[in-house]
Amino acid sequence: MTLHEMVVGSGPAHAVFLHGLFGQGKNFGTVAARLGDVATCHLVDLPNHGRSSWTETFTLDNQADVVGDWLEQRFGHPVALIGHSLGGKVAMRLALRRPELVDRLMVVDISPARNVAAAQFVNLVAALRTLDLDSLTSRTQADEELSELIPDDVVRRFLLQNLRRKGDTWFWQANLDLMGDSLHAVGGWPAIDGHFDGPVLWVNGGRSPYVQPEHLEPMRRLFPRVLQVTLKKAGHWVHADDPDGFVAVVRHLLADA
Known part of the structure; x- marks a missing residue:
């Protein structure tokens, strides 16, 4: 580690x-x-x-x-x-x-x-998982696609700092699957x-x-x-x-x- x-x-x-x-x-x-x-x-x-x-x-x-x-x-x-x-x-x-x-x-x-307040992340993680990274072309596109599910600009852009690109491939730098599945333990x-x-x-x-x-x-x-x-x-x-x-x-x- x-x-x-x-x-x-x-x-x-x-x-x-x-x-x-x-x-x-x-x-x-x-x-x-x-x-x-x-x-x-x-x-x-x-x-x-x-x-x-x-x-x-x-x-x-x-x-x-x-x-x-x-x-x-x-x-x-x-x-x-x-x-x-x-x-x-x-x-x-x-x-x-x-x-x-x-x-x-x-x-x-x-x-x-x-x-209990940590439960807000359930919906936020669900929103992030809606992004189709294979078809994503830009960070601006990701921001626009998430704007309805995560209307708070500050929160949305905070979460999108985890979205990274290597060449033409987009990926989550944070372990979105593990952390998203572990929200009960996080809270x-x-x-x-x-x-x-x-x-x-x-x-x-x-x-x-x-x-x-x-x-x-x-x-x-x-x-x-x-x-x-x-x-x-x-x-x-x-x-x-x-x-x-x-x-x-x-x-x-x-x-x-």
């Missing part, structure tokens, strides 16, 4: 960013550039995403193990781990299972619970023992439905040192909706790293 990373900045702290479902590490590029004085940011493509290797099966724990093995090989010390959405779930599982690899944790707009949270004793920032979008009041108890039980921060004007894509607030919170996380 190999994981692709993009390194941005040269600050003293090492911060590893894990993106959400159907995202890529480069989605944090603008944020990372603003952190270059305090951190060397490692923007990782999760397994089955971007330029990273695909796995044959999907569970939160096997994805966390792949990332954990990469951290162990890549660094000789624990790092700050920042995960959004699916990346946040992978980061939490990793911190709980292999705490020696994680110095501090930032979980962005996701909870250690089943997330879930299997029982897990133990807790993570390091500092944890839990950053939520004030306009997002992903984090609910009933999620506070399991979050505190698993992460006793958690501090919750809500960025009121942000939705689920917190780092894109409120980049100033997001950068400020990451700087707080790294302040004494």
Whole structure:
């Protein structure tokens, strides 16, 4: 298994960013550039995403193990781990299972619970699967064909970043079949023992439905040192909706790293 990373900045702290479902590490590029004085940011493509290797099966724990093995090989010390959405779930599982690899944790707009809001991806994946890649001639054509099924321009173009071309052949860079068939696992949270004793920032979008009041108890039980921060004007894509607030919170996380 190999994981692709993009390194941005040269600050003293090492911060590893894990993106959400159907995202890529480069989605944090603008944020990372603003952190270059305090951190060397490692923007990782999760397994089955971007330029990273695909796995044959999907569970939160096997994805966390792949990332954990990469951290162990890549660094000789624990790092700050920042995960959004699916990346946040992978980061939490990793911190709980292999705490020696994680110095501090930032979980962005996701909870250690089943997330009903993730069901929106069922329709999105179904829409992507309607594209006939063999007859596709351009990215513009793909955008037009999906515009009725995915009317939100931002969401549609975010998903289409996974559509790639080699010569005359179009393909999905993300493992669309595996991830699409694993949405129940993506939205879930299997029982897990133990807790993570390091500092944890839990950053939520004030306009997002992903984090609910009933999620506070399991979050505190698993992460006793958690501090919750809500960025009121942000939705689920917190780092894109409120980049100033997001950068400020990451700087707080790294302040004494």
